[in-house]
Amino acid sequence: MKKQRLVMRTVILLVLGAAVAYTLYANFTKDKIQKVAVGEKAPDFVLTDLDGNKHRLSDYEGQGVFLNFWGTWCKPCEKEMPYMNNQYKQFTDEGVQVLAVNVGETDLAVNKFSERYDLSFPIVIDKDSQVQSAYGINPLPATFLIDKDGKVVKYITGEMTEDTIKNYMEQIKP
Incomplete structure (x- = not known):
């Protein structure tokens, strides 16, 4: 029973860790994912x-x-x-x-x-x-x-x- 809880807790921690890592990655790279780059002609509208x-x-x-x-x-x-x-x-x-x-x-x-x-x-x-x-x-x-x-x-x-x-x-x- 103890071993099963340890495995479950480890899985939950890994999932949470992956979610935090993804969130940080998404936030730090959001400025780089831009459709209109500096130096380019601005799209007309x-x-x-x-x-x-x-x-x-x-x-x-x-x-x-x-x-x-x-x-x-x-x-x-x-x-x-x-x-x-x-x-x-x-x-x-x-x-x-x-x-x-x-x-x-x-x-x-x-x-x-x-x-x-x-x-x-x-x-x-x-x-x-x-x-x-x-x-x-x-x-x-x-x-x-x-x-x-x-x-x-x-x-x-x-x-x-x-x-x-x-x-x-x-x-x-x-």
């Missing part, structure tokens, strides 16, 4: 904003693009939006655009969020998650810095401060 205007990424060539993927339910996204808005107002005249891609929420939810923070940059909604999938986005927030030639300069995951956003916009200023 067309999405519609809250006013019904279409935005094609390639139409922004010649300008730097701060491409941000976000959700209204995402607390870090919510925290960085006012910072992005402040910096957008500073850099828009210097050739840097912000394009905020909401990941599949309703127009109503996104509109309320935008009004609450008085956001002035274009917000487009990826209703069927095709753009999110094409860019390999997970988790949120995720931001791609795209230079004037349409190439990805940097990929950032997680919350940003106002200073880091300013620094990133300086990097993609044409």
Whole structure:
């Protein structure tokens, strides 16, 4: 009986150990499993904003693009939006655009969020998650810095401060 319990405990420990090892491996390699690599041309897309205007990424060539993927339910996204808005107002005249891609929420939810923070940059909604999938986005927030030639300069995951956003916009200023 004792021997049977020892074997059972050993099996349980091995399974738990394998699960922990896999979780650690998945977390440490998640940033490496990205579909859009730095130095590559950013995949083009067309999405519609809250006013019904279409935005094609390639139409922004010649300008730097701060491409941000976000959700209204995402607390870090919510925290960085006012910072992005402040910096957008500073850099828009210097050739840097912000394009905020909401990941599949309703127009109503996104509109309320935008009004609450008085956001002035274009917000487009990826209703069927095709753009999110094409860019390999997970988790949120995720931001791609795209230079004037349409190439990805940097990929950032997680919350940003106002200073880091300013620094990133300086990097993609044409």
